Amino acid sequence: TNGSHKDGLTLRQVASQACKYIDIGAAVLPQPLFTPDVQDYGGDDALVDVVSSMETPYSRTLRQEFNAVVVEHHLKWSPLLSPNIDAYGGSSDKAPEIKLGCYDFTQADSVVDWAIKHGLKVKGHVLVWHVTSPTKLLQELTPDQVRDELRRHIFTVMGHFRDRIKVWDVVNEALAPDGSIAHNFFHKMLGPSYIEDSFRWAHEADPTAILLYNDNKVEGIGSKKAEGFYRLLSDLKARGVPIHGCGMQAHWNAAGVGRNLVPAPRQLKEQIRRIGDLGLTVNLSEMDVRVSQLENPELRPLAQTQIYHDLVAAAISEPACDGIWLWGFSDRHTWVTHFYYDDEPLIMDENYSRKQSYFGLREALVTLMPQGSVGGNVPLDKDVDHEGNHWGHPWRKVEGELRHGMVVHEDDGLMKNSDIPDWEVPHQSTEEADDEKRRSRLDSMATEDSADDNSVDENQGPIEFRAPETEIS
Secondary structure, eight states: OOOTTTTSOOHHHHHHTSSSOOEEEEEEOHHHHHSOOGGGTTTOGGGHHHHHTSOOHHHHHHHHHOSEEEESSTTSHHHHHOTTBOTTSSBOTTSOOOOTTOOOOHHHHHHHHHHHHTTOEEEEEEEEOGGGSOHHHHTTSOHHHHHHHHHHHHHHHHHHTTTTOOEEEEEEOOBOTTSSBOOOHHHHHHOTHHHHHHHHHHHHHOTTSEEEEEESSOSSTTSHHHHHHHHHHHHHHHTTOOOOEEEEOOEEETTOOGGGSOOOHHHHHHHHHHHHTTTOEEEEEEEEEEOTTOSOTTHHHHHHHHIIIIIHHHHHTSTTEEEEEESOSBTTSOHHHHHTOSOOOSSBOTTSOBOHHHHHHHHHHHTTSTTOOGGGGOOOSOSBOTTSOBTTTTTOOOOSEEETTEEEOSSOSOOSOTTSOGGGSOOOSHHHHHHHHHHHHHHHHHHHHHHOTTOEETTTEEOOOOOOOOTTO
């Protein structure tokens, strides 16, 4: 059953009473939004017609709990060209032939129009991301032709959604683990200027739109990638590039170490503050919290709830932070299960019931209400409590020296070949081995999807399009 109103205010209601406007958003998939899952009618075919005429639990929960949505897959370049495109940008043997410049906005339009009907803000994700671009077609072109196609893509998509989508992630994951510009497809074809050019084209396409840069593993001040993120934003601002804010993905793994370590609230707050000092807004753009890799199962709900509460409370305590966006909201529909391993990273279980982490997140939002306590008693200026324990000490594996109440890492866990994106780094740790398995699964899943459009997954129902996600986005 849906517990939307059994436990007090919804997230949307709490956000509406906050002392400042804040987006509380979620990534959305079209299929469960409009079509009942098998779980919604217990597999009883006699109930299909009845249930199909009703609002889905997914839709109902979404509009009650959130004031904003982002389309999870179907606004990325390759999915817009074909719903059956394979995971790496080329058409499979059984997928229809695709052509650059030929778009099908059906899926994206359905989500955007639904959101507007229900008074939800829409964020566009994403105009330029090498992972979900049709690189097999683009690589046959000259650099000048690639540049023209990229510009045409930005103008086409933004033009189609003008006045409906007013906030856009323009460029996604352009940084390597060491903070330098990653040598991805667009960099190799166009050089690093493709980032600036994309923002300028987006501004030309819609001068009223809010334009954002989005990346992963940049949330905590002190790491090499977080420093590179700040340098990129600072450089874009200094050169007058039309950029208004940024997204920090917040795909966190409670068991992460090294560069995958969950940042302490102090680290997150300081990163947001200095970006805000540049005149930019900041949002946590794709938040979820993996916990299945923690060895002690009893620590999993504790860690997840603490992360959803403490890090959100720290983030929204900064004036520059204007949004918290989750990458989904129910464990029934999460990219983590498809691309990493079985996990429960979101704030509602598979039956849309509120988990402990839901209440942790809601209490974090309450800190912005009148009479709320800024930061919610979370330590914001150091990484230890009054007893000298590291933040998250029951579950968080801190590796580093403690100085003045703050953890200092001499080595943030980066590996060699750091000029390539995170998801391409050689797989040497357990988590990186998981990445390799995930990419192998992408190949097989793409083949399965194109072979049977009506295939049913017991957890998700009919599968539409599973775009590749990095660590992520």
